[in-house]
Amino acid sequence: MAHAIPYVTKQAHRVLSMFLACWLLTPTSSINAYEVGSRLLATGGVTQIEGSAGSGIVPWAVLPGYGQKDEWGGEVFGTYVNTNDYDLSVIGASVGINNRVELSIASQILGIDSIAQPLGLPDNELKQIVAGVKVRLFGDLIYTTLPQVSFGLQYKKNTDFDVPALTGAKYDHGVDFYVAATKLWLTGINGYPILLNTVARSTKANQLGLLGFGGDLDDSRSLLFEGSVGVLLRRDLVLGFDYRQKPDNLSFAKEDDWMDLFLAWFPNKHLSITGAWTELGDIAGKKNQSGFYISLEGSF
Amino acid sequence: MKHKTIKSIPLFILLCFVSISSHADSLYTELGESDGINKFVTKAVEISHTDQRIAFLFEDTDDEELIIQISDQICFLSDGPCEYDGQDMDEVHSGMEITEAEFDIFVAIVIDSMEYADISHSARNKLLALLAPMREDIINQ
Numbered sequence: 001m002a003h004a005i006p007y008v009t010k011q012a013h014r015v016l017s018m019f020l021a022c023w024l025l026t027p028t029s030s031i032n033a034y035e036v037g038s039r040l041l042a043t044g045g046v047t048q049i050e051g052s053a054g055s056g057i058v059p060w061a062v063l064p065g066y067g068q069k070d071e072w073g074g075e076v077f078g079t080y081v082n083t084n085d086y087d088l089s090v091i092g093a094s095v096g097i098n099n100r101v102e103l104s105i106a107s108q109i110l111g112i113d114s115i116a117q118p119l120g121l122p123d124n125e126l127k128q129i130v131a132g133v134k135v136r137l138f139g140d141l142i143y144t145t146l147p148q149v150s151f152g153l154q155y156k157k158n159t160d161f162d163v164p165a166l167t168g169a170k171y172d173h174g175v176d177f178y179v180a181a182t183k184l185w186l187t188g189i190n191g192y193p194i195l196l197n198t199v200a201r202s203t204k205a206n207q208l209g210l211l212g213f214g215g216d217l218d219d220s221r222s223l224l225f226e227g228s229v230g231v232l233l234r235r236d237l238v239l240g241f242d243y244r245q246k247p248d249n250l251s252f253a254k255e256d257d258w259m260d261l262f263l264a265w266f267p268n269k270h271l272s273i274t275g276a277w278t279e280l281g282d283i284a285g286k287k288n289q290s291g292f293y294i295s296l297e298g299s300f
Numbered sequence: 301m302k303h304k305t306i307k308s309i310p311l312f313i314l315l316c317f318v319s320i321s322s323h324a325d326s327l328y329t330e331l332g333e334s335d336g337i338n339k340f341v342t343k344a345v346e347i348s349h350t351d352q353r354i355a356f357l358f359e360d361t362d363d364e365e366l367i368i369q370i371s372d373q374i375c376f377l378s379d380g381p382c383e384y385d386g387q388d389m390d391e392v393h394s395g396m397e398i399t400e401a402e403f404d405i406f407v408a409i410v411i412d413s414m415e416y417a418d419i420s421h422s423a424r425n426k427l428l429a430l431l432a433p434m435r436e437d438i439i440n441q
Contacts, residue, residue: 186429191422
């Protein structure tokens with residue numbers, strides 16, 4: 001099958017990430033010249049690994065950037081995850097329109113050197129593109145008694161299906177549907193605000209979709225739970241925990257639930273930096289994958 | 301095994317917060333009583349006049365009266381020794397057509413002003429939690 005998007009390479013990711021880092025971390029960066037939206041600091045969350053506004057591995061019901069009604073906002077981001085045997089690089093961008101609609105795009109590359117050679121695989125990378133839409137249905141993260149609730153979908157397409165096909169995956173593309181409910185409880189614990197987020201997702205994606213969709217064990221959709229809990233240690237600092245259930249569609253290797261413990265810092269409305277420790281369980285036969293996660297993003 | 305360790309971290313953090321949540325000061329005291337409240341309310345009104353995105357909403361206000369009204373209301377809400385006998389929020393803002401964006405800008409100014417007045421993160425959030433339900437009576441009136 002022809003490579004639909006041949007220019008998405010690790011080199012391109014590296015160059016774009018370095019450019020992003022230089023641009024964002026320069027105090028006089030041109031991004032500071034943009035007027036950002038009116039919403040309060042940190043209310044757009046950060047960008048999760050599939051490109052949607054959320055925390056490390058889980059989407060939230062919030063919209064990216066700081067756009068309120070009649071305003072636009074958005075994010076550009078780069079994320080790098082390094083575990084014992086793999087590394088994942090993600091770059092992407094999103095826009096939030098009128099605090100109502102999110103459009104996002106992300107490119108993921110998983111380095112699989114550790115298994116490519118021993119297993120004689122035709123490729124040492126797994127790549128996919130994720131295009132997402134999210135719509136806020138009702139509620140406000142902060143001001144309403146009900147949580148903010150959004151519906152989203154993520155269309156995912158492998159740019160090379162050779163390796164996923166060898167593992168037993170059925171399709172090179174798929175669509176995840178999810179509903180997210182997110183609430184920031186201001187009083188929290190003794191005035192430290194607490195954020196609660198729950199997601200129900202319907203998916204066929206193996207390891208986010210990087211190992212294709214559907215499989216020899218199970219070719220039906222799985223309904224999975226995801227959740228985040230966080231505390232605002234300061235106005236600009238969120239400490240939180242994500243949990244994400246995963247399907248188990250492939251007989252060649254079991255797939256585990258994922259979790260991470262993250263710290264996100266929002267020095268201003270133009271920039272956020274997130275560090276996390278991830279526990280990703282067994283991935284494609286390699287046991288107990290854990291490691292660090294770093295994400296840098298700019299808001300406009 | 302590693303999974304078990306990381307799973308217990310959120311519980312640990314929760315317990316840390318519960319354990320430090322035992323001091324008994326009222327919110328009014330945490331806000332610095334009438335002097336503290338007056339300081340950040342005055343600052344918030346001052347900044348609002350200089351922020352071009354919302355300054356027009358304050359063009360015709362009597363600042364002294366506004367500062368007294370807001371301060372009394374915050375004193376009352378935070379269990380201070382004040383009676384708030386001002387008008388209802390929806391009446392006060394009637395005809396102003398304050399948007400969601402303008403509301404958020406003012407909230408951010410109030411937070412900045414509380415920071416300026418050295419009010420703690422936790423006291424700020426407790427006050428914001430008391431003010432948040434008023435949003436529905438303030439916007440789009």
